[in-house]
Amino acid sequence: MATSPYGLIATFDTAPEIYQAAQKVRDAGYKNWDCITPFPVHGLDGAMGLGRSLVPRISLVGGIIGFCTGMSMIFWTGAVDYKLIVGGKPFFSPMFAFPVSYELTILFTAFATIGGMFFLNGLPMHYHPVLKYKDIKRGMDDTFFIVIEARDPRFNLANTKALLEQAGGKAITELEA
Amino acid sequence: MAHAAENSEVTPAILHEVKPASLPRAVLVENNRSFAWITEKICSIIEGKTPTWWWVCFILACCVASFTVAGIVYLVATGVGVWGHANPVNWAWDIVNFVFWIGIGHAGTLISAILCLLRQKWRTSINRAAEAMTIFAVVCAGIFPVFHVGRVWYAFYLFPIPNSNVIWQNFRSPLEWDVFAVSTYGTVSVLFWYVGLIPDLAVLRDRFEAAGNKLRATLYGLFAMGWRGSNRHWSNYEMAYLVLAGISTPLVLSVHTIVSFDFAVSLLPGWHTTIFPPYFVAGAIFSGFGMVLTLMLPLRAIYGLEDLITQYHIDCMCKITLATGTIVGYAYGMEFFIAWYGANPNEGFAFVNRAFGHYAWAYWIMISCNVITPQFFWFKSVRNNTSFVWILSIFVNVGMWFERFVIIVTSLARDFLPSSWGYYSPSIVEIFTFFGTFGVFSVLFLLFIRFLPIMPMAELKAVTPQADVHGGDHH
Structure with missing residues (x-):
């Protein structure tokens, strides 16, 4: 178990791309996943299948x-x-x-x-596995990411990777836990 | 428009001729700038070398601020008698300055809260600086009532904290309401500002870390709370921001309403009027936009922010100044009408005395600055002339200070009994203390533009065309 990754991260260059991709990941039935965006992308909550905030x-x-x-x-x-x-x-x-x-x-x-x-x-949280990714800082600037966690029941290294590739994700990388 | 096409059989024929007007959306970020350009532009203001003008302004502002410090030290050491107050004018510059500064703050909350609820996206490039202005204006405002209490070390008596006299505050008094209104206003403004800053602090944290500046990366990181741009976070964040905007809207309206209750709930002619709450709120927003223009136009020129604070933004601000200034002008007229229509001789005298009595000079400065000045904003050529707009904004600031002076001092100096009439002039200590607050404000504002992002980067990115997931295809 020690070698199992935290999850997979894929890069997207534009807001419409991550919007389309988020819909695909949602429709594939994933639950423990997230989008990293430099600003609140309008409509992404729906594309991720998030409910109304509490x-x-x-x-x-x-x-x-x-x-x-x-x-x-x-x-x-x-x-x-x-x-x-x-x-x-x-x-x-x-x-x-x-x-x-x-x-x-x-x-x-x-x-x-x-x-x-x-x-x-869950803030303040000054450490998170996602922050270890070398390009994550661009997620604060002008790049978008999708992270699918390994603890998701549907997570399967090969299949999830294929899904992200098919959704248009680039530089798909394993995140260490 | 998709509906019209689908139901073409059932729609009357004439509608086929009607074409939807294509109204271009106002461009909020000009020259089609990229996300990275926005980050770079805003962060470079903080990351670059401290410019010489900043040091010059900062030292100058510190010198000016020292007048407030000196005035307050002298007052605390000697007593409130060093101010020019004397019977019958026991409220004068202190309350004038308090209401003046609180009013200035209101534009910041209007921009951040009311315009957010109204989905006025042009607010994004000016809201951070305007909110900073609010907080610093509240700081300046708070100085006056706190030191007017005399023995300032007992100022905590304003709050319901158990004390050795086992007596409680008089909650029947509008002055006590004001304590709660202003302290809530200050607190909520800081919280609202801070919540808006979190994503931008995270950007700065990452950039300073990449640049190898450990100290600043740690400091920004501490306040960024470990923000990582997660959309699950954005979802709660945006909702929290919306709720804060929703509660700040009634807050800003209630604060100046309660400030006006300080006067309206009294029985003094010229104060005891029901028009005060809306009139004070409009005046506050008017003066606040005056100050926003005074601050933002030089910032825009110095940092070359023309692509972010566009002519459209200046137009919008000028129009709000015009609208609120006209409301204020209407209120001046209505006060006179009611004074006549109410047929109360004391009330009638109070208003005639304002315009033609010993303080007529102050009244006519107020009228010229507040009623005539904003009327220039009807003209597009005026709104396009940035230097002229800036000069007009100074007149607005001056006029609104005189408005509070006229309301407070003229009413007190000539109340019911001629035997108790008087004439108030400020002492040099009061003048210094007030002059110095501009320094206090400038010191805080200069520190803000040096160390914090003056525009909300995340919000700016969200209003650019490339942030639209539907590629500009609005329904």
Whole structure:
């Protein structure tokens, strides 16, 4: 097992090429694979068969917590812990508590969104087998890659290589684990 | 258009004659530049030798910033009395400057959030710098209220942190709402900016690593979070970016609304008006676009970014300045109308006094800069003349500072009782402190253009024609 590779990587020069190729890999039934692109390629999520991102659900939870935090903080501080008469106004009212709760909703949503994005992406991850590939740096610049992992049940060195070749991939290389 | 062809039997004959108008899409990156060219162009600004002009500007900016430092040190050592505030004008330059800087920040969020939701792709080349402008403007804005509290070491009393007095903040006060609005705004702006930077930091990490600069590769790498351009990551990233844009839009509108509540919720004639929230938001965006133009036009000329910030971009910015400036002009007129129509003598006096009283000079500077200046942008020849646009943008900045001055000072100097009237002039300490904030802002902005990518490379690449997987065949 020690000699088994992490997977296969294939290079594509243009956005339309990787889009076509991603559809072929998706249709071949692979699950553990990825595209490396220098920018978010519009439509590639669909071509890879990715579902809708889960980030907004985490954002929603953050927002609800933020709003409740604001309302309950203002209620507890003003109407429970230390009641103070100011201008004859009520100790608590959702009206005056709203602006602060609104801002906290946004603040907590932002934290949840970014935290959720990092969590779902498994970042920060300062090491990854893909980063060992000598040309991977061009994937940040102007080149596109498809990586099919060896742990995918359909992975078979010869067949997967053939698939990538047939999809138009160049410089197909084994990645060491 | 495919539908029309398929259903040709059922479509009325007359439609056969109608040809879809072919509207050319605005070119966002000119001269058909490649992906590699974009990377090279943006990164070379950071990787190249520090230009002489940068050092000159940086040292100059540090000198200017020292005025703020000196002003603040003197204030903390002596007391808030070193500012020109006195009864009845207890809010003056500090709040004017605070609202001025916060307003400038709003264009950055407008560009990054609202234009993102509206799918205005021209935002890509200016959004990074505009967001940086937002953050640095909020930094400058925050200085004033924090030091106006007097004993600045008690500034944490603004936040609900348990303290030895066991007393809590008064959440019925718009000033407390403002604390939350501005601190949320600052935090979310930084987060939004940082999320946008991650893929570009990864590019810089790889380039510095290839160039053998270990220190900078490590630093950029640390903040790039190990980004590797995976599309599974992009998918979550884009969604997160969209959510952030979605929440920053109500945020930016609420921040200046709450800033305007500081005035509108009071009972002072000239402040107690319901038009304030929309009027302040429009004014903020107006002033912010003025500042974006002031900053981006020189950057474009210095770094030769004409292919990325095209004439189309300048046109769009000028048009937004024109639109928001006209809204502001309408609000000035409507304030006068309501003051008359409301038939409240104090309210009526406050507005007549603004235009013809002791501060009439400030009022007419405001009107000329904010209402007349943007009207030049109706003309294409003006929008095409970059130097003239730049000069007009300076007038916008000046005008919007005077707007806050007029609103705050004239209302306080002439309130209900003639016995409590006064005339406010700033002290030299206030003038120095405000002057210095331009240095603080410039220092931060210069550091930004030296060490961080001034344009989002990934986003720019995504709006080029070659990024389109369908080869330009739009449906």
